[in-house]
Amino acid sequence: EDKVVQSPLSLVVHEGDTVTLNCSYEVTNFRSLLWYKQEKKAPTFLFMLTSSGIEKKSGRLSSILDKKELFSILNITATQTGDSAVYLCAVGRGSTLGRLYFGRGTQLTVWP
């Protein structure tokens, strides 16, 4: 059965800390891995990763994929209270073109 597992499920840090969120997957015919940020409502797109070892970066956020070990990490440096959200990892398969398989998410809380 295809699955996407995120850890930790919950994380509380103080502003300025650096956090690493983990996503491991067991999906046949892997095509891509995506990270989304969800604050109360719509998930908003962060990164899409298709190749191993190539870091994607956007400001204080960065992500990398390891297709051999079947995992990805999302790093957030110098966290701010506005980073508080649920971070969702999703995997797309080549054989089921429309569907994304989501993990349960990591609830990140950043205290001032």
Add this chain to the structure above:
Amino acid sequence: DTGVSQDPRHKITKRGQNVTFRCDPISEHNRLYWYRQTLGQGPEFLTYFQNEAQLEKSRLLSDRFSAERPKGSFSTLEIQRTEQGDSAMYLCASSLPIGGPNTEAFFGQGTRLTVV
């Protein structure tokens, strides 16, 4: 606003009633998806369309659920004879065709359904 638009944003209904939700995707996106999300869980896939064709349906989509995209633009999701277990956030997303460089799905704000 050129993002994915969903209507209504909230719906409270009595058990046994029918409800219909609408999704307007980003205009140049030919792929449209419906997901359902309950508290503490990630979104679960329901169904997806490429243009007007419904290409995939999840086991979660029971006979009481039906989705349409008649002209390949907006889509509707209908739930008949609602049950309390249908209470959830219903998310719509759209994307460009697979194979291009930018194929990530963009989500709407969701419709929160409460069945009482």
